Amino acid sequence: MNSIEIKRLYEKYFDTVYRICFLYMKNEADAADIVQDVFCRMIKRSPVFDSDEKAKAWLIVTASNCCKTLLKKWWYKLTEYNEAMGKEKTEMSDNSVLTAVWELDKKYSLPVYLYYYEGYKTAEIAEILNEKQSTIQTRLAKARELLRLELEE
């Protein structure tokens, strides 16, 4: 995969990758860093895709894994670290819908995004996230329930 091809995929799927990272990390600085990391991995590993959809799926999984990895790090969990880095959770004022999604556990928010915004079917989400289809269906159902409750408050 050459740099022109990666640049093309970057232009095409930047928003998708950025939104996924943003949903996980809840701040712009980390989201931007992980987008960078994801495309650097693409350059380094040069995966082969037979369609753009496959490339998109790879980007989604890699972004998700990168976010999970960072969130697990003990130093990342330190409030002092994030304060020192000047990172604050981005405010979502006057936006009750997005705030409600934002507050969901990541295992719910990502399927919600992929299902409602990206238009993936539950079977496709299951394959991309390496989950059972029934698990995704359950999570979407639970997310719908949580969102309704959150928005009614």
Add this chain to the structure above:
Amino acid sequence: MKKTDLINQFDSINADENTKDKIWNSISEKSVNAKPKLVRKSFIIAAAAACLLVCSMPVVANSIKSLLNEKYPETVVMQENIQKAVYESNDGHVKMTVDELLSDEMIVLMTVHYEAIDEKGKDWIANHKFESNIALISSRNAGFGIVPDMGDNTIIHGVNVSYNTEELTEYKTDTERWFLLHYEASSRDYDSAQGKFAYPMTTGVETVFIDTKGNVPVKTIELKKDEVPSEYYTPTHIELSKLSFVIYAMQHGVYETFSEPYHYGSRWILPDEEYEKIACFFVMENGEKIELEGGMNSTHPDEKNNYSDLVLLSNKLPENIDIETIVGLEINGVYYDLT
């Protein structure tokens, strides 16, 4: 909630064009800087020779003997293991020194010192922003990247890496600046213990490979038991140092794989529940149980690693633990003797 509301709000999550361009520029810079592995290795040798030439310990801020000990009190017990005067670079205006390095190959801690040599260097020290323009990997860092040299076009072991740099602004003067680098891997399963260290000088970003093998001793203890803590894996051994622990296991078979031709960076070979329910404790000689937290990582199934294929749990060692007083390990109720 209406579906259209949700879609509109997802639409509103956007980075501006400037940010998008900036990220791409960093990616391009990283791509351009990538060199063939053989070239890297020859450079490692040159760097090692340069390290040997550094013979004097630079002057650390007054009254501070070790910044690592100062910032990480738990490292005081490893004082003898801290390598001093690791690397020095001088461009005639600024001198950069990797003053200290403490490593068990999984966690690497370094202190870095910049000092102005002349007026130009003084101006640079005062005004240089250690930001993404000189970070090879992450703009989060203040300007350093240290990553394992795992080579190109190889199947990479399931090593996750994180790193960050913190400027110790309390020690900043008109002519000096100090930084603390923290690097953490999820295991020691990478090809080389050479960390790529990128640092800015007045002439631009320089890179060098630093030997991160370190000299913090690591104990490897086999985990033997007839019963298994999970139907999906069998623990094999633990690596234990004063800095970190890694518990390895063999999986009982890939739980789920992606259909080809997907080429994912990592494959989650256990069901979610296994990641979420793992309960792991150090058992101390006084009977106390200390819960362990950390990440779980699988190696690439294609790698055919013959000694372990699952990092069950790995992390920094919990605080205030003397590893000599750990007598056992408990995983999901199964006890392993570590004495």
